[in-house]
Amino acid sequence: TKSIARFAERFDLPVATSFRRASLIDADHSHYAGDLGIGPSPGLKARIDGADVILLIGGRMSEMPSSSYTLLDIPTPQQKLIHVHPGSEELGRVYQPALAIQATPAAFAAAVETLKPSDAVAWKGEAAKAHADYLAWTExxxxxxxxxxxxxxxxxxxxxxxxxxxxxxxxxxxxxxxxxxxxxxxxxxxxxxxxxxxxxxxxxxxxxxxxxxxxxxxxxxxxxxxxxxxxxxxxxxxxxxxxxxxxxxxxxxxxxxxxxxxxxxxxxxxxxxxxxxxxxxxxxxxxxxxxxxxxxxxxxxxxxxxxxxxxxxxxxxxxxxxxxxxxxxxxxxxx
Missing domain, CATH: 3.40.50.970 (Thiamin diphosphate (ThDP)-binding fold, Pyr/PP domains)
Structure with missing residues (x-):
């Protein structure tokens, strides 16, 4: 989880956790945007709705985190979905990803540990806004x-x-x-x-x-x-x-x-x-x-x-x- 947090910092990406997986990242982390459980924050839902790319690591985006399968379009989300999951049977079962990666979360985290953006990211500052929205929603x-x-x-x-x-x-x-x-x-x-x-x-x-x-x-x-x-x-x-x-x-x-x-x-x-x-x-x-x-x-x-x-x-x-x-x-x- 620390590797993923560092990856998010380098690319200035907001990080959300799945249903009842909130302890995978420190809630005080500057890039934490909240959890996708029952009744997710409207701000987080809007960010996912408007995202260009979603990187889903280790999760299934099943009933609870998907708000009863309404969060993403089925079978092909409007966002480019990169789905990382250890089970090949899960990849493409509900959602057709733009890129499917069969790997454990630990292996994927190790692989991205050294990745760095080639240029300044165009969305710089969005993660900080997402974290501020999370704090306001929960305060x-x-x-x-x-x-x-x-x-x-x-x-x-x-x-x-x-x-x-x-x-x-x-x-x-x-x-x-x-x-x-x-x-x-x-x-x-x-x-x-x-x-x-x-x-x-x-x-x-x-x-x-x-x-x-x-x-x-x-x-x-x-x-x-x-x-x-x-x-x-x-x-x-x-x-x-x-x-x-x-x-x-x-x-x-x-x-x-x-x-x-x-x-x-x-x-x-x-x-x-x-x-x-x-x-x-x-x-x-x-x-x-x-x-x-x-x-x-x-x-x-x-x-x-x-x-x-x-x-x-x-x-x-x-x-x-x-x-x-x-x-x-x-x-x-x-x-």
């Missing part, structure tokens, strides 16, 4: 319904966490705030599924803390997501893996509920959840647990969780209407 959280402002908590954590902190999550709308506002700085600092798997974050965090006991490890989970594999908190306690789990509780399967509210208003079904007290759940296993209902309660609770030296759960109550980082939906009717 400030919008106001949400309710007393717990999840976006403000994310921006506080962004400034509070060490740069080598490992952030884990599963699948769900709650992850949108991580993608939008957190900034990753070191390799493997983001552990999250690209397959839509719920329940990934907690067991991933247990392993991460076992592998890197000196690094801060934080797992985010929606209430429904946590209930998939939350029992792995017992493993954290058993092995003294002092991670912090932030359970974002809106008492519903938020992503599914959002789709129901959007596509079938007034006809929601099977998305309400009856949850336990997750703070008491942590204490029952011998960990540290606290309930957080207001934004201002979060920072001191987080500091106490770290200071406890135990695996911890912060049970954060979010308004059910705060269902999306990007859009508001009308209050749901009860299923």
């Amino acid at each position: 400030k959280a919008r106001e949400l319904p309710g007393a717990f402002q999840y976006g403000q908590v994310m921006t506080w954590l962004r400034d509070r966490l060490p740069k080598d902190a490992i952030v884990c999550n599963g699948a769900g709308n709650y992850a949108g705030w991580i993608h939008r506002h957190h900034r990753f700085h070191s390799f493997a600092a983001q552990l999250a599924p690209t397959s839509g798997s719920m329940g990934y974050g907690v067991p991933a965090a247990v392993l991460a803390k076992r592998q890197y006991p000196d690094r801060t490890v934080v797992a985010f989970a929606g209430d429904g997501c946590f209930l998939m594999n939350g029992q792995e908190f017992a493993t954290a306690v058993q092995y003294d893996a002092a991670l912090v789990v932030i359970v974002v509780d809106n008492s519903q399967y938020g992503t599914i509920r959002m789709h129901q509210e959007r596509d079938y208003p007034g006809r929601v079904v099977g998305t309400q959840l009856k949850n336990p007290d997750f703070a008491m759940y942590a204490k029952a296993f011998g960990g540290h647990g606290e309930r957080v209902e207001r934004t201002e309660e979060f920072a001191p609770a987080f500091e106490r969780a770290l200071a406890s030296g135990k695996p911890s759960i912060l049970h954060c109550i979010i308004d059910p209407r705060a269902i999306s980082v990007g859009k508001d939906f009308a209050p749901a009717v009860k299923a």
Whole structure:
């Protein structure tokens, strides 16, 4: 990844990462333009729409990074696509590239390490503009319904966490705030599924803390997501893996509920959840647990969780209407 960053610097190219691959480049890098995940920044999307050439290294540009296959024309993108991928079966499978290169990302990065532009690049300064757009897009959280402002908590954590902190999550709308506002700085600092798997974050965090006991490890989970594999908190306690789990509780399967509210208003079904007290759940296993209902309660609770030296759960109550980082939906009717 450092080789690709240097290549981008020499050619003054903006660099975007694929869905949940943001830790492949330091978010502070002057050429970083953001990630192509769910709800990408309008500025980044416009840059891709207007690009002459796209260099895709190691990715497939599948459903999530392609905004459900709408970002690039199929089968032949209007941009000249250079696709680098280790699997020959992937090259040309969805998109017909102008140039297909069968190579691993590591081999390709080594090959371009010494490349230099022959002349001054005509697009000089565009990478800096793209990075400025990324910073502006991620800087400030919008106001949400309710007393717990999840976006403000994310921006506080962004400034509070060490740069080598490992952030884990599963699948769900709650992850949108991580993608939008957190900034990753070191390799493997983001552990999250690209397959839509719920329940990934907690067991991933247990392993991460076992592998890197000196690094801060934080797992985010929606209430429904946590209930998939939350029992792995017992493993954290058993092995003294002092991670912090932030359970974002809106008492519903938020992503599914959002789709129901959007596509079938007034006809929601099977998305309400009856949850336990997750703070008491942590204490029952011998960990540290606290309930957080207001934004201002979060920072001191987080500091106490770290200071406890135990695996911890912060049970954060979010308004059910705060269902999306990007859009508001009308209050749901009860299923």
